[in-house]
Amino acid sequence: MTTEKQRISIKFAMSIDDDGEKEYNVVKAVGSYYKKERFDVITYKEALDDDVFVNNLLTIHKNKVSIKRTGAVQMNQQFDQQRMTESVYQHPHGNFHMETVTEAIHYERPTEQSAGRLSIDYNVRLNGQEKRKHSLLLTFQEENKA
Numbered sequence: 001m002t003t004e005k006q007r008i009s010i011k012f013a014m015s016i017d018d019d020g021e022k023e024y025n026v027v028k029a030v031g032s033y034y035k036k037e038r039f040d041v042i043t044y045k046e047a048l049d050d051d052v053f054v055n056n057l058l059t060i061h062k063n064k065v066s067i068k069r070t071g072a073v074q075m076n077q078q079f080d081q082q083r084m085t086e087s088v089y090q091h092p093h094g095n096f097h098m099e100t101v102t103e104a105i106h107y108e109r110p111t112e113q114s115a116g117r118l119s120i121d122y123n124v125r126l127n128g129q130e131k132r133k134h135s136l137l138l139t140f141q142e143e144n145k146a
Contacts, residue, residue, distance in 0.1 A: 016132050116141065
């Protein structure tokens with residue numbers, strides 16, 4: 001299997017719509033991009049607070065994405081278009097049962113002319129509460145082009 005590895009600059013933007021109340025979060029990081037034959041992998045370390053880090057591993061297939069987080073926060077969230085998936089979000093303040101329904105996944109591999117782009121629109125229900133609409137947008141490019 002062929003693997004190409006690149007050092008990349010990442011911008012991870014998340015918006016959550018909780019019945020009209022919107023919340024936004026943006027993370028910028030440096031990571032690695034692995035281009036494989038059937039899927040791509042992105043890894044990066046996220047600083048939450050002083051000396052508190054989370055390692056992120058994204059595996060991107062055509063209609064399916066998984067985000068595995070380890071460290072201060074642990075989670076293995078699966079995005080499978082038009083299907084409900086379940087996972088547990090482990091946080092220092094407790095564990096949360098997550099039900100995720102993915103509405104749309106759009107992925108464009110990076111090219112010489114353009115950055116890579118992953119967008120996911122999905123709904124999450126935490127511990128049986130009302131669902132909240134999420135939009136995730138990850139853009140990345142080779143670090144020396146950022």
